Amino acid sequence: MSDFTIKNLNLSSISENFSHTFHFSIKAGECLGITGPSGIGKSVLLKALADMLPHQGQLILGDIEAHTLSAPQWRKKVTLLPAESQWWCDTVGEHFHRFDDTLFAQLGFTKEVMNWQINHLSSGEKQRLACIRLLMNEPEVLLLDEPTANLDKTNQEKLEHIITEYQHKHSAPIIWISHDNEQLERVCQHLLILNKDEYKVISLKKAAL
Amino acid sequence: MIHLTAWDLVIASTMIMLLAITSLWLQLNITRQLLIATVRNVVQLLLIGYLLKIIFNSDNLFLLSGIVTIMLLVAGYEINSRQKYPLKSWIGIKIGTISLFLSSFAMTLLVLMVIIAPTPWYSPQYAIPLLGMLLGNTMNGISLGMDKLNQSVYQQQAVIEQRLMLGHTYQEAIHDIRSESIRTGMIPIINSMAIAGIVSLPGMMTGQILSGTPPVEAVKYQILIFFLIAAGTGFGIMLAVWMIAKRLFDDRQRLDLTILTKK
Numbered sequence: 001m002s003d004f005t006i007k008n009l010n011l012s013s014i015s016e017n018f019s020h021t022f023h024f025s026i027k028a029g030e031c032l033g034i035t036g037p038s039g040i041g042k043s044v045l046l047k048a049l050a051d052m053l054p055h056q057g058q059l060i061l062g063d064i065e066a067h068t069l070s071a072p073q074w075r076k077k078v079t080l081l082p083a084e085s086q087w088w089c090d091t092v093g094e095h096f097h098r099f100d101d102t103l104f105a106q107l108g109f110t111k112e113v114m115n116w117q118i119n120h121l122s123s124g125e126k127q128r129l130a131c132i133r134l135l136m137n138e139p140e141v142l143l144l145d146e147p148t149a150n151l152d153k154t155n156q157e158k159l160e161h162i163i164t165e166y167q168h169k170h171s172a173p174i175i176w177i178s179h180d181n182e183q184l185e186r187v188c189q190h191l192l193i194l195n196k197d198e199y200k201v202i203s204l205k206k207a208a209l
Numbered sequence: 210m211i212h213l214t215a216w217d218l219v220i221a222s223t224m225i226m227l228l229a230i231t232s233l234w235l236q237l238n239i240t241r242q243l244l245i246a247t248v249r250n251v252v253q254l255l256l257i258g259y260l261l262k263i264i265f266n267s268d269n270l271f272l273l274s275g276i277v278t279i280m281l282l283v284a285g286y287e288i289n290s291r292q293k294y295p296l297k298s299w300i301g302i303k304i305g306t307i308s309l310f311l312s313s314f315a316m317t318l319l320v321l322m323v324i325i326a327p328t329p330w331y332s333p334q335y336a337i338p339l340l341g342m343l344l345g346n347t348m349n350g351i352s353l354g355m356d357k358l359n360q361s362v363y364q365q366q367a368v369i370e371q372r373l374m375l376g377h378t379y380q381e382a383i384h385d386i387r388s389e390s391i392r393t394g395m396i397p398i399i400n401s402m403a404i405a406g407i408v409s410l411p412g413m414m415t416g417q418i419l420s421g422t423p424p425v426e427a428v429k430y431q432i433l434i435f436f437l438i439a440a441g442t443g444f445g446i447m448l449a450v451w452m453i454a455k456r457l458f459d460d461r462q463r464l465d466l467t468i469l470t471k472k
Contacts, residue, residue: 050374075374075375085371
């Protein structure tokens with residue numbers, strides 16, 4: 001569908017030691033991995049792309065600039081999956097407008113899950129449900145902050161599969177933060193390596209399937 | 210009406226003295242506070258008693274507006290005290306005063322000009338006690354509501370941000386917290402309306418009865434006051450919560466807690 005372009009993005013107003021000026025773009029249907037030491041600001045960068053933090057520079061989806069849309073409209077298109085998902089009602093079902101058989105089944109849930117208490121969910125269950133909640137909104141860009149950090153091997157593969165499938169079906173640009181380099185090599189076409197004063201983008205020489 | 214003499218109050222004060230001596234003997238650590246509060250109470254109330262005597266006899270609109278303004282500003286300031294995450298001072302006083310103005314001031318004007326309608330309508334004997342009672346009661350409700358809102362927002366930042374990330378507007382993201390805060394602020398007045406007459410005899414009504422007003426007349430005044438306090442508190446909290454909620458987000462609907470301070 002649309003390329004996601006970041007032009008002269010500067011976040012120094014948030015923190016003085018965040019001096020980078022970001023300038024990169026992700027083609028429709030491609031996935032950019034982000035890696036770098038803990039605390040370097042990977043999550044901050046992702047939050048800024050969802051227009052959740054004050055910033056300078058331009059965020060452009062196709063030919064739409066972020067500030068020409070209302071913030072909620074932009075966030076519906078460019079949606080962030082935070083490292084720790086949050087839930088505000090008592091049961092799972094209250095957080096969903098409808099039930100999607102395929103998505104829930106693919107991540108190992110039956111319709112029963114809609115009645116489950118949020119308080120009884122494990123962190124892995126929360127992570128999988130948060131991913132379903134995100135995809136059901138059909139965003140145009142996915143910003144994923146360590147989406148499989150709490151998952152076992154099987155569920156990790158299932159989730160990678162679902163996201164890759166979404167990427168191809170919707171030609172969605174994706175940004176994926178992970179500490180697992182093997183995972184990034186599996187799912188990404190490009191890699192952004194973030195360090196204290198600079199960053200670089202390398203190609204993983206693998207075209208989108 | 211049976212007038213109280215100075216000696217009557219002295220007799221009552223021996224009870225306080227007895228309590229002070231007992232607490233000193235039991236090493237309860239409240240003796241000092243108790244005595245200070247007792248002295249303040251006597252001085253403040255005697256002063257306002259003599260001040261009211263002067264004002265009631267003068268019917269001076271300027272004098273009255275001066276006193277009313279002071280009452281409003283003090284209440285607007287006090288509304289932010291004793292909160293866990295109070296608003297920054299100037300913004301807190303502004304929001305407190307505006308919402309109190311709407312809740313108490315407007316209600317008092319309604320009573321004075323339309324309902325009781327004394328001559329002149331600003332007759333201090335009616336205006337000051339009514340406004341005082343409304344200010345005191347709505348202030349409690351509004352301040353509880355504000356405390357609940359600020360505290361919930363502070364504790365639930367992650368939830369609010371999660372909802373924003375999913376594309377909710379700031380009104381949607383804060384909706385649950387907002388209605389909980391309004392509910393919290395309304396609980397005291399709804400409670401007192403519900404138990405009035407069965408569990409408690411409200412102070413104003415009791416005072417009127419003691420001074421010789423026929424009970425049914427006193428009851429009518431009390432009902433009037435309850436209605437005004439309930440309506441004033443409700444509208445006041447809604448306005449305060451609405452104004453604060455708006456300021457908790459920036460122009461791109463990002464949660465921005467810079468207007469909150471921590472005690």
